[in-house]
Amino acid sequence: MRPLARHTLLLAGLALAAQVFMAQAFAHHSFAMFDRSKEVTVAGTVKAFNYTNPHSWLQILAKDENGREKEWSFEMEGPSTLMRAGIKPGALKPGDKVTVKAWPLKDGRAAGAAVNITKADGTVLDPRRGLRIPTT
Amino acid sequence: MTLRKCVVLSFTALACFTGTLATAETKPAAAASVKMTWDELPDWSGLWVMEGRIIFDNSGKDPTRQFPPLKPEYEARYAAIVKDAVAGKEFDPLTYCLPAGFPRVLAEPFLQELVLRPESVYWIHEQQNEIRRIYTDGRSHPPADELYPLWEGHSVGHWEADGTLVVDTISLREGIYDRTGAPHSTQLHVTERIRKIDANTIEDQLTLVDPVVLTKPWHVVKRYKKLNDPSLRIDHWACEEDNRAVVKDGSTDLVLPGEGGSKQPGAAGFREQAEKTPQLKSQEK
Numbered sequence: 506m507r508p509l510a511r512h513t514l515l516l517a518g519l520a521l522a523a524q525v526f527m528a529q530a531f532a533h534h535s536f537a538m539f540d541r542s543k544e545v546t547v548a549g550t551v552k553a554f555n556y557t558n559p560h561s562w563l564q565i566l567a568k569d570e571n572g573r574e575k576e577w578s579f580e581m582e583g584p585s586t587l588m589r590a591g592i593k594p595g596a597l598k599p600g601d602k603v604t605v606k607a608w609p610l611k612d613g614r615a616a617g618a619a620v621n622i623t624k625a626d627g628t629v630l631d632p633r634r635g636l637r638i639p640t641t
Numbered sequence: 642m643t644l645r646k647c648v649v650l651s652f653t654a655l656a657c658f659t660g661t662l663a664t665a666e667t668k669p670a671a672a673a674s675v676k677m678t679w680d681e682l683p684d685w686s687g688l689w690v691m692e693g694r695i696i697f698d699n700s701g702k703d704p705t706r707q708f709p710p711l712k713p714e715y716e717a718r719y720a721a722i723v724k725d726a727v728a729g730k731e732f733d734p735l736t737y738c739l740p741a742g743f744p745r746v747l748a749e750p751f752l753q754e755l756v757l758r759p760e761s762v763y764w765i766h767e768q769q770n771e772i773r774r775i776y777t778d779g780r781s782h783p784p785a786d787e788l789y790p791l792w793e794g795h796s797v798g799h800w801e802a803d804g805t806l807v808v809d810t811i812s813l814r815e816g817i818y819d820r821t822g823a824p825h826s827t828q829l830h831v832t833e834r835i836r837k838i839d840a841n842t843i844e845d846q847l848t849l850v851d852p853v854v855l856t857k858p859w860h861v862v863k864r865y866k867k868l869n870d871p872s873l874r875i876d877h878w879a880c881e882e883d884n885r886a887v888v889k890d891g892s893t894d895l896v897l898p899g900e901g902g903s904k905q906p907g908a909a910g911f912r913e914q915a916e917k918t919p920q921l922k923s924q925e926k
Contacts, residue, residue: 534733534735534736534886534893535731535732535733535736535820535892535893536731537726537729537730537731537892537893538892538893538894538895553898555883555898557882557883558878558879558880558882558883558884559738559878559880559882559883559884559886560883560885562883562885562898564898564899576899578897578898578899580885580895583878584876585751585752585767585875585876585878586751589873610895611729612894614897616895616897636750638690638868638870638873639868639869639870640690640841640866640867640868640869
């Protein structure tokens with residue numbers, strides 16, 4: 506039983522071509538480095554949550570398949586967008602147990618663009634919710 | 642037309658009328674411009690976001706590109722950019738924390754605010770704190786020998802009696818309209834008719850003329866919706882603070898936290914470095 510060792514790579518079966526330019530549209534940079542046809546799920550412990558421009562970064566320590574500790578980096582939206590998503594600077598603290606679902610980097614490094622983060626109490630944080638702002 | 646309004650017949654000639662203006666009979670033909678007082682300015686308060694996809698012209702269906710009337714050589718260049726992007730090779734100047742600039746900034750998805758004054762309008766964009774300054778005090782553009790390419794260009798404007806802001810912008814840098822990479826030259830000349838079409842919608846009708854790149858004027862309509870949360874605010878967006886995007890083999894890539902080598906380590910990087918460098922640490926205190 507390895508509760509912190511789930512690195513499951515799921516084919517999401519997304520139509521990639523139609524996503525070009527659109528899915529990445531809210532980042533300050535191109536999203537070409539991420540593989541949006543796949544999702545990676547990483548369960549681990551928060552090392553740091555850097556609430557910075559132009560993007561925030563969530564650093565996670567998780568065990569790999571061989572039980573060795575590995576650090577993952579997950580890019581999130583910038584502070585203003587996270588704030589609108591209800592994800593405040595203290596939402597993720599070092600030591601918190603979380604499960605991160607992300608689009609992985611294409612080059613295989615341990616990183617991705619966070620799709621959502623599930624906390625130990627079951628709360629799900631959706632960093633992109635801040636981009637779907639209710640208008641009047 | 643109210644008695645209080647002075648009619649600006651051109652950017653340089655001003656005349657005040659004491660009765661009903663002739664424009665009632667002669668409209669619309671380049672509707673007469675009016676000088677707005679503080680009390681007469683329309684209410685464009687609040688925060689606004691662009692409606693539709695993150696693309697300059699939303700009238701097309703293709704999610705990967707748009708269709709400005711490009712001359713053949715620019716169409717070929719644009720097609721190559723789109724082909725690269727579909728193949729996963731993309732570059733965007735925003736990667737370097739450069740501004741979007743005008744008119745691309747009109748197609749960016751973040752918060753916007755319009756500050757109306759009798760003599761000027763400031764159109765403020767959250768992304769990288771970009772500000773367009775539109776002068777409505779009757780001034781003209783600077784003389785030709787003072788023009789050089791600018792991110793927001795030079796904008797002068799005037800009001801029409803129904804609350805339409807008419808804006809003329811020149812002196813722009815070469816650039817792209819959005820992330821699909823459709824190009825424009827420094828010769829781009831943009832006129833806009835901006836008005837509130839209902840309580841929660843501002844519409845900007847643009848005419849883009851670019852004798853270098855376009856075969857004919859390009860008409861684009863953009864709309865902005867008012868946000869319903871009065872507690873929202875625009876904060877400073879320091880893009881260089883912790884920018885980890887770099888360009889590798891002509892495409893955008895990332896330097897991850899802890900990898901080092903980031904071009905702009907920024908505030909977070911400084912702190913990490915300070916832990917290892919006593920000299921920096923003492924400066925931090």
